[in-house]
Amino acid sequence: MTTTVIYGTRATGIPGASTDRGGLWLSFADFERATGWEWKPRGVCLGEICVPIPPRKQWIDERAGADRPRRVRGVPWAASRRGRRARRLGFRSCDVAGGTAQRRGPRLHASRSRGEHALPHRLSREKGAPLLLGLLARLPPRPAGLAGHLRGDPGQGVRHPRHRVGHRGRSRRPRVHPPRGGWRHAATDPGHHGAGTRSSRSGPACRRIRA
């Protein structure tokens, strides 16, 4: 049985994967092929980021190292319910947090629209020029009877990502902490959209090991 492992934007079919004991078990070779991480003497590495693996361990599952929560617990996974044959390893939290710590935008790949054709495009091609990254959604034409579906959709969204809405749609009162250096004035801050909140979750989640 072939298991599809989804990591980032790649989906890899792994014929020899085991789903024993509720986990996904991959050989190191398959793990490297599916994720791009490389097996090195000091652990599995992706660039400068390494996760130590106990010596002589033959197999790795995506939840390995749960006793090292700062290193690999940031890799969540989900499996299809039918046969558990499609697995997806989440982006490492360091893809986001590490990038944030360095204040660098993650490397992005997307399709460049040209008429009806989509061409591969890397945002890194735009390096050297200031970039405003705007995100817009396009919905298909609204057919009759769709109003119920979209009721309550803010549409041209305005809710700040930090303004969490609690479960069952109830708004939570934001906890407000002043940032270092004080608040910016609403009249001059272009991104101001009400009171900001700070989560205690912020901060780098991955440790970088330099060779």
Next chain:
Amino acid sequence: MPTYPCLIDCDHVVAELYGVVNVPTAVWIDEAGRIVRPPEPAGVSDGFRTMNTTTFEMPAEAAADNKRRRRIYVDALRDWIAKGAKSEHALLPEEVRWRMASPTRSEALADTHFRVGAHLHRSGKPDAARPHLEEAVRLRPESWSFRRQAIVLSDPALFA
């Protein structure tokens, strides 16, 4: 036909990496690839909520507020383009870090379910995809990215 690059993020990678949950959202990135301003609403407000859903008219106050916010945002953007890091709107690195949060485990799991759902749907298994898309919405109810995509993918009429 636009003369600038238009990118289609078929896998919602940008939203996942930057923690974007709604649109329109903008990020400022300088020439060195550093984030100058993290994801934020691009000069918009909740004014649309006051819109009359029958006539699609907005109260004058809300329309004026929208206009004011857009002007502030565009002026700030022009100021950054002209002055670069010396612009008062270019945030300090500490403030950028402060404004950006790492995803919680629940949010990362929501992203994961969403990706599995999208993959299953692309593989021609819409019934298998639906629970994952629903779980993504449940885990991250504030994400209209998930919500809209789940609606579109779950309705054959829309998907067609």
